[in-house]
Every structure is written in structure tokens, then in C-alpha cells.
Amino acid sequence: MNRNRARVLLLNPALGPLDYRVPQGMTAEPGAIVLAPLGPRQLAGVVWEPERMASDAEVGDNRLRNLVAVYDLPPLKDSLRRLIEWTADYYLAPPAAVLRMALASASALDGGPTIVEYRATGHLPDRLTPQRAQALERIGERQGLVRELATIADVSEGVIRGLCKVGAIEPVTVAVDDPYPEPDPDHDPPDLSAEQQAAAGALADAVLARTFHPVLLDGVTGSGKTEVYFEAIAAALRDGRQTLVLLPEIALTEPFLKRFTARFGVAPVAWHSDLRQSQRRRAWRAIASGEAKVVVGARSALFLPYRELGLIVVDEAHESSFKQEEGVMYHARDVAVMRGHFEQLPVILASATPAIETRHQVEQGRYAELKLPARFGGAQMPDIAALDLVADPPPRGRWLAPKLVEALGETMARGEQALLFLNRRGYAPLTLCRHCGHRFQCPNCTAWMVEHRLTQRLQCHHCGHIMPPPRACPECKEEDALVACGPGVERIADEVTALFPEARTAIVTSDTLWSPARAAEFVGRMEARDIDIVIGTQLVTKGYHFPNLTLVGVVDADLGLSGGDLRAAERSFQQIAQVAGRAGRGDKPGRVLVQTHDPSAPVIHALVSGDVDGFYAAETDSRREAGAPPFGRFAGIIISSENLAETVETARMIGRAAPQVEGMMVFGPAPAPLAMLRGRHRQRLLVHARRALDVQAVIREWLGALEWPRGVRVAVDVDPYSFL
Template sequence: MENIKRTVRVLLPLPLADAYDYSVPEGLEVAAGHFVVVPLGKRLTIGVVWGEGSGEVAPEKLRDIEEVMPALPMADALRRFVDWVSAYTLAPPGAVLRMAMSVPSALEAPKTEIVYRAAATSDDAALKLTNARRRVLEQLKDGPALPAAELAHIAGVGTSVIKTMASIGLLEPVERTMRRSFAHPDGQRQGPELSPEQAIAAQGLVDKVLAHAFSATLLDGVPGSGKTEVYFEAIAAALASGRQVLVLLPEIALTAQWLKRFEDRFGAMPASWHSGLTSLERRETWRAIAEGRVGVVVGARSALFLPFANLGLIVVDEEHDGSFKQDDGVSYNARDMAVVRARLVSAPVVLASATPSLESVVNVSTGRYGSVHLPDRHGGRELATLSAIDLRRQQPARGRWLSPPVVEAMKRTFEAKEQTLLFLNRRGYAPMTLCRACGHGIECPQCSAWLVEHRFRRTLVCHHCGHAEPPARECKYCGTPDQFVACGPGVERLAEEALELFPEARLELFTSDSLMNRTEATAAVERMIAGEIDILIGTQMAAKGHHFPNLTLVAVVDADLGLNGGDLRAAERTFQLLYQVAGRAGREDRPGRALVQTHAPEHPVMQALVSGDRDRFVAAELADRRAAGMPPFGRLASLIISGPDPAAVDNVCSALARRAPHQDGVTILGPSTAPLALLRGRHRRRFLLKTSRDIAVQPLLRAWLERIGLPGSVRLQIDVDPYSFM
């Protein structure tokens, strides 16, 4: 009787609906979590063993696993996390797995190198010692074995000396696996003295870490209250107990100052994980995390899918920030998924913010999350005084964007040798360029969006798809030359105005266009701290997390900008952003001041900012959401249908509309043309599914979509808990 081969399910990092069955060759040891090479069509690919075979495929149709990769297996908790994210977001499990297998080269056997150590020598060998050879042996006397080039360099000899010494038995060559060494932050190192309030908050977090159990805690503190130093104590406790820590930060610009504070506290740098790493750095870091050789990782949202060997704490700093939401590919919110990952590994998660998301506020009120609160700035410093400037009564001069009160405040600040931050969340020179002759604006050829002028780079750019073109001399609609005019301000136009007003001031832009990577952002932060900048003009990159000791004036140029567009979270986001940017002022001994230019000082957001009554604003916003059945008191999911042919897109929308679910507590809005109707050459339509809190949207969506066929050119993207409504 023929032996029946064992079969296993292998999940591939591809947008496929399920794992595939493969047979296990005799003699090959395979277990769940192993990375394996399998045939797929005419090529070989790497996947992960997800469990025993389904038994649904005839044995003669099964193909064999080719080999097992020389990497540690994917932990059970990470595999369950992949399944959970897939089930929640309705993304194919293979698409989620791809994020957890982002560095395929890390699965290969690490490279080896030859190193040399001193050999046991005889009397005859000792007679052969020249001065150069003695220096080599002296270097190896108390130190580790070294590669030939490194050993020759520190001993001041040529590599030929090393090879000759090996050939005559003075040195012994040894093969060693090449591994990058990572610094080890010291969890036992003494931190700064905390205030009584900070110490109580820190002890609460430390107790959570030492419990080795899941918990979620909101660390809520005003800007400058010392939230970072408080959760550093929790990190110290995790390190001291031999467990790993993940810290998620929303902005690459935040990392520079945070890393300096971390190194001062723990005596070493953590490992970083972000898009700026080289492929070699990614491979070495990924493997070191899997092997438990890295204690702390700080990174962007993708770090959530790293293969931690012994994860003991997750910190999500600025937990309210929209940057934690990924809209492309698998749509997920890293803040919410961090809570899930912590639960799956029985570890605490800390969510830190000066302006917590309404979701987290409600989770605290219902007892799902714990909370610690820091209501005062560290050292008894006062929060910046905030005033609203009514632009209807105190207008800027014609062609200007800074009102007289702001200009006067900047003048006094400059004369006092203090620093000013001008905040405008709009990149480029101007958001729109119009032809005076015919009134047409310059649009992106691939998106229903205006091209933004970047005058310093002499280019027009689409901030949605990246399309760029040089400024034209003639209007393509009417042919009239030299009639283009910039409409509205961007940060570059603001810089132009500030330099005209203060020609002697040292001015710098702080945006993703001017600071292209973490190194440039770090250098700009250091120049600001050193007092080498008088006026900093920034977008939201400058709004949060930074500590500039001599910054005493913050001026928000267009506070109404985020309130337009009918976004569900417009008021919440605007309040968070403006509260955070105002919190950059007066963080040391000198008092701070924030001026907010607005056309609607009576708006609840502006009233809450001026009064400093955050809790009243939050209560009012929650009451509005509850009355409308909107998150966090209801559930939302959006469907975005897109394609190059608008007729094909509309046909799919019609089919979806006919099969839309009808039941109590469920509302379907759409199909409607998306606000961004054309994106990267694809026409877009939207549905919005709204349900009461007690109805899960995933089963509804699965039942709705299971019988809908999509033409090859049409895509359907599902976004559970959408943040963007464009």
C-alpha cells in the first residue's frame, strides 16, 4: 500500500483568498510557522506553513514543498495577528502576511566570514615573532576574534602579515556568522527625578508591565507634562524583565528628538524601523528582532508586523494621529491593531496623547481601557495663552496673509531674541493657480485636483499622485501668455512674506518637501534648539512632539483650513492639531503665546481652544456623534470602486446597489462620486455602510460582496473604520 504523504496549508504573501495545500516530502521536518519554498505556477515562492492540510485537494494534484528556509519560524501569536487583521479589515490574509514578510532576504541563511584568533603556540613558533606579529597577538590577547582587514588595521600591519601568521600556525582561522551588533538600552539605568504626579502615573504603568498580562492604558497629559518620561519608566521595567518593547511614532520628524531623549535615558539607541532604512539595515534589524537581540524598536506603523521574539510592551505615542491609519493596500489603523497585538501576546499597551481620540476617550469611560492623567506641565510651567484673531475685523494688508496682531507679536518676539513658529498646514507656494484671462485653474491630468505651485523648486505638483510639470507660460485653455496668478497661501508664500517683513531674521521651512528624510529633519530640529532659526514655518510636521526651549510664539495662519469639507472628524482633528501646535510655545522658563487667525471665532473648536476647556469640547463632540449614531457610537465601512472606464465602474456600482443589505440598524449611502473623483487616472465611486454599534459590519460586507463579479480593470477597496472620506 502506497504511503500517504502528509499535507500542510501554506499561506503565500499574495492577495489570495486562502492558504494552499502542499505535500511534505519524506524526511523533511515541517511545522506550523516554518518559512518554506513552494512552487506556484512556473515559479518558486516563499510562504508560511499555516497548519495541517485541508484534505480538499486530491493527493495526485498536490505539489511538494521544495525546502524549509533557515529562519526562525513565525510565532503563533504573529500568525494569529495576521488572521485577525485579515478578518477585521476583510483584506486577503496573504496581503496581510506580506506586511509581516516585508524583508524576504532576512529568511535566508546569514552570511559568514573568516575571523582570526591567537593559536596555542610552541617554542618554535615563538622564535618567529617579529614586532609586527607581536602587535597582532597583543590586539587579540584580551579581545574577540577579528576579520583580517580589521585586525591588520588596528595592529598597524598589512593583511599579508595576518595570512602568513595563519599559515605558520600563529593564528587560527574561524568561520563566524556575520551579524550586526545592536546597542542594548539599560533598563536598570537611573532616570530623571519625576514629579509626584509623574511618579504615580509611571508606577501605574510599571505595575502593568510587571503583571505580564494584557492591559490597555490611556496616558493623557497636556503638552509638556512629561508623558514621554513617564512611559520611559514602563520601558525600563520591560527591559529589566528581559522583554522587548515596540514604540510607534506617527511622524519621521518626531523621531530625532525622541531618539536623543531615549539615549540620554537608557545610555543607548533603540533600533529604528522606517522606510528610510537600507535593504541591509532592514534585513539585519528584522532578523535581530526575531532572534531577541533587539530590546527596543521605535518605528512607523509597519513596525507592528515585525517578528518580536518576546514582546512585553507596546507604546503608541500621539495615539490620536491620523498618520497611524493606512489607506492604501490593507486599510488598518495601527493604534487599534496595536491593542490587538498586545492582547495576543499578553502584554500591556500604552496610548499616549495630549488630545486623545474620541474612540479612546469612550473606551476609558466604558472601562475597556484604564487611564492615567497628567493635567499640568512639568516644573509648574504654564500652558501658552491662546487668543483668536478675527480676520473679519483685523484683516491682513492686501496681498498679505499675516494679520497686524501677528506681525506685531512676531516683531516683539524677534526683538527679544526668541523664536516664532508660523503654522500653515498647506505645502507649496499656493494651493491653486488660475488664468486671469479665462478663469481656468491648472489641474492634474490624472486626478480631480489642482496642481500646487512649488515656486522654490519651479514646478507644479499634484499632492495626490505626485504628477509634476514645469510652470507653463501660456494658458492651455485660452492661449493667453503670462496671465497666471497664485491663489491662496502655502508655506513658501508665507516664507516670502515673512522675509519681506523681517529681512534680518533667520528663517527655515519645516515640511515634508523641505526635509526629505530623517537626517534632514534631525538637523533642522537641532538648528532650532541651538537658536540658529528665528522664524520656523511649518506644516503638521512641526505641530507635535517637539521641544524647542526658546520658542515663545506660535501663530496659526489659517485655523479654519481643516474645518471645511464635511469630514466626520473635521472638528476633532482641527482641535487636536491646533491644541498640539499651540503646545509648542513656552515649554521652558519664558511664557508662551499662541495666536490663531480665523474667520469663525464663534466656532466651538475656536471657543474650546481659547477657553482651554478641552473636556467641554470633547463632551459636546461626543454628544453630536451619539445623536448621529456615528463612531465611536456607531460603525462605518466604506467601499471605493475605481477603474479607468467610468461606465464599467458605474455598472459595478449598480450591481452593488441592487444587492445592498436591508435591515434595521443598517444604512447604505451611495453610490456617489467620490470627492476626489479621479485619482491616478482611475474614476472613483463610494458607498458608505453605517450600522449601530451592536452590528458587526464584516459579516454584512461579506454577504453583500460575495456574489459581485468585478471586471479585471475595476478594483474594489474596503475600508472598515474609514478616516478619509475623499
């Protein structure tokens, strides 16, 4: 190996690896994090083995540019570099785009023990403009850099600086590399049942064995899965190694932190999008040094450079939000298993409703399985009944059936709490003019504008475009002719208030629980019994434990079954089973009422009858018959451009060039269901292949031989979850 020459993968997805000269006195071994020149700029990158990654351009030694510096940081381990290569190869992504997730805090690369952040002082300026008022309201107790506060407040950086000048915001010096307190594995050990103890012992043994061992921890809602895998975390702590716990939603972080702190005495290290830059820097450096013993985070935490990883837990492993839909379109559950393989450690997939793909791996003997079939402490599973909306419909203009309304009244009379589930944010999914029929559509997307009455706006849930609701129809100019069609959670909340004026309600969606702090506030109010009825989306279906919540009403069980998604029935079953699992988790019995227009649908029948195995067997058989995952392979090819003609022509060119390969079919091109997204026209092709075919190699060669206009983007989604 030539020690005077280094192959470097830079943090630029448009480039492959480049070669550099290693100046005399500098050492740059594979894995070293370096600073390298690129044109007039300097970029961070990682030294790679030349034999594992070909350079973009072979250049003679005499023409190489010198590396600028090697950072004083632990090098990226061989196992992490192999994971980056595998992820890039499997998901057909640029290796540099995957590497960027490992080096996810630019400020962490440089030294420096302090940083200046800003926070509100509580002083209101004499000149309180609407933007200044908005900024101070949204910032609240939060602090951060000027640009971070500007993003939080949705104002310009100039507004924040103006507030600094008048004393409404002040600078504060933050120590960024303070050590984290260590969790104590023996702080408050739980009193486990015999079943839980057996599962916990098996998981602890797997941690100490230090070998690759994927395990499905399959337990009904309320069976104590978290307490069981906490004992595996305790084993890793005693062994001096790190643990990563992946959660599907940022809002779940806070309840988890609370339970973790009660068990281990201190909070784990959190990693998610709501962290300030200084917090990300501190967490990243502690993870790389091995000081952060337990990390809980969103899917991106999977690629961080753990020094001594001993265990990975994927909680709610069935969740579709573990699939990244932009950039590197990876599935965190599957990449977690691969990281376990490269690092030689156990991976626990915890779920009450495991995905068919995971169940198949158990059947094939590739994953072990531990079952927890009963709720902890004698709590019983709730009774589930279907309400036929055809036979017993709600009154005109209402959405809650009489029997559900009656059950809500009985629950409140007993002083217990209820949850109404509808997976639809806002007040109404569609607004139209009753005079001319005009429908409000997003100007950037093929999607309806959703009315949000609480914030007085129409919003696109795909691109974020916002507009105030007009008084008059923009088409026919008729005033007061706009009508809301269909219900969202806000409309259900209005109906609840009309029916039960004394009820204390809370709306729980990503609009209202946008940060762990807001989630903590909601949990506190529920535990203090300050809320009688929760109206929420899928955000409230998992991870929460409220012993006084005894009634769950599913407002529209049919909603998730439309759209032709191959996972629609499975996903609906999982969502409704999870939300049903919020009921009766204490010593009071729970009840679940499911509103549907088709009580005989397989999903509803399985939920009501409890025939989970029969439902999954039928779903698995239909997938096998169709050659769908896990028995076959899918890959989506998405073509997009601001120019419609360019989009269509490129899609047709790719379709015409599709190779004739045995065991593979290509469908399309066709306009995507979301034919326009964020101002870009979209076309899709779908590749369907048999399981054994190396479909990535076929697509790589197929697309690699083609050229398209600069304004066109072509993305490949391997194992797609969304077909929009």
C-alpha cells in the same frame, strides 16, 4: 494532524492557502517560514493550521507538490498568526496581504553575513550631465543598493552604474547581521515629579504583570509623557523582553532617538520606509531573534515577528496618520491594542488630545487612564488668543494679521523663536489664468496642481504628477497671466521675509523633512538658535521640544473645518492644541495667536477658554445622536477603474445588490470627492450600521456573491478616516 501535508499561506494576496507535501526528513510545524513552488516560481509563505484556514482547492495527497525548504528562522508565534487572522477578518483584507507586513524584508529570509552597497566618493566626473549632477546632489552621504540610490536620486539605474564606472560612486561591503548594542535601563534615570513617578510606577507594574492592560496616558503637551513611558520600557528591559514604540511620522523618529539615547545609552532599533534594504534585513532578523530590545517605528512595525514582546507604546495615539489608506486599510492604534490582547501585554496610548473613540473606551471601563494635568518643571501652558480676521484683517495681498506681525517682531526682539502653522504645502494651492480663468488641474486626479516655487514646479499632492510652470496659459496662450491663489507655507515664508528681512526662516513640511537625517538637521539648527521663525505644516505640530520657542501663530484655523468630515472639528482641535503645545515649553512663557474668521466656532472657543472637556462632551453627544463612531459603524466601499462606464456600472450593481438588514443603511453610489485618482475613476458607497451589527460578515456575503470586470477594483475601508 498529517505531518506529511502542510497548509501554506503564500505571499500572494490573490491566493488563499494552498496545500503542499512535506518531504521526508523535513519538519514544517504551524508558523514555520517556508519556500514553496507556485507554477514556475518559488514563493515564501508560512505554514498554517488547516482547521483555522480553508484551502483554496482540496487536492489529494498524490497530487501535492513538495515544499522546497524551511527557512532557518524562528517560526511565527501563535499570537502573531491570530493577529494576522483578526486583521484580515476585521478589515476585510486578504490574509496574505497582512502576512506580507510580518515578512517585510525578503532579504532577511536568506542567510549571508555581508552585502555590497554603494556610496559617493566625492569625485566629480569630467562629463557631469544634469542627471549625474542631480544624482550626486541627492545621494549626498547616503548609501545603498544601486536601485535604492536610483530611487533616492530619481534617475535610472544606468545613471548610477555610469557614475560607478567613472569613480564617482564606489562599492562598499556591509556586514548586515552585526548585533545591536543593548539599551541600559539604569543608564540615566530621570528626576520625575511625584505625579510622573506615580504614573511611571503604575506602568512598570503593568509590564511586570504580563497581562493585557490597555492604558491611556493622557498628559498635556510638555507634561513628560515620554519620560514616564520610558520607565515602562526600562521595566520591560529588566524583565528581558522587547518593546515596540509606534510613532505617527518618520520625521519624529530622530528627536525620539535622541531622547532615547540620552536615557538608555544607545539608540533603539528603527523601522521605517527610509531604511536601506541591508538595514531592514538586520533589523528584521534582530527582532525575530529577540536581540532587538526596543524598536521604534512607523505603523508597519506593528506586524513584525517579535520573539518576546513585553510592551507596546503608541505615541501621539490620536494621530490620523496611524490609519493606513491603501492596501490593508488598518488603524495601527486599534491593531496595537489587539496585538496586546493576543500577546497578553500592556499597551500604552500616549496623547495630549486623545481621540473620542479612546476616551469612550476609558468611560466604558475597557481602558485604564493615567493623567498628567500639568507641565513638567514648573513650565506653564501658553496663553491662547483668537485674532478675528473679519474685524482686523491683514493688508491686501497679505495673510498675517497686524497683531500677529507685531507679536513676531516682539518675539524676535527678545531673541526668542516663533512658529507659524499652516497645514498647506507649497506656495499656493491653486494657479489660474487671470485672462481666461483656466485652472491648472492634475491630468490624473480631480485635484488642483499646487505651485511649489522653491522647486519651480506644479505638483499634484495625490498622485505626485509634476510639471514646470508654463510661461503662457495653455488655454488662451496669454503670457505672464498666471496668478497664485491662496497661501501655502512657501508664500507665508515670502511674507515673513518681506516683513523681517533679517529673520532666519525655515520651512518644515514633508517636502523639506523627507528623512530622519533632514529632521535631525532641523532640530540641530533650532537648538543652536540658527532659526528665528519656522513656517510649517502639521509635521511640526507634535513631538518637538524647543525651549526658546515662545510664539505660535496659527495662520488659518478655519482650514480643517471644511469638507464635511465627521472628525473635522476634533482633528482641527487636536492639530491646533498640539501646535500650541510647542510654545513656552522651557522657563519662558508661551503665547499662541489663532487667526480665524469665526472666533465663536466651538473649536476656537474651546481652545481659547481652555474648556476641553466641554468641547469633547459636545462632540461626543453629536456623534451619539448621529450614530457615528464610536456609537455606530461606518464602512466605505470604493469602486475604481480606468474606464468611467465600468466604474459607474459596477458601483450601481453593488448598490442594487445591497442587502436589506435591520440596523444598516447604504448610501450611494456617488462619485467620490476625488472622482479621479492616479488615472482611475472612483465611486463610493457608505455603509452605516449600528454598533452591534457584524457589518464585516454582511459586506463579505454581499460582495462575495457579485462579479465585476477584471479592470475594476473594489476596496472596503472599515472604520474610514478619509472620505475622499
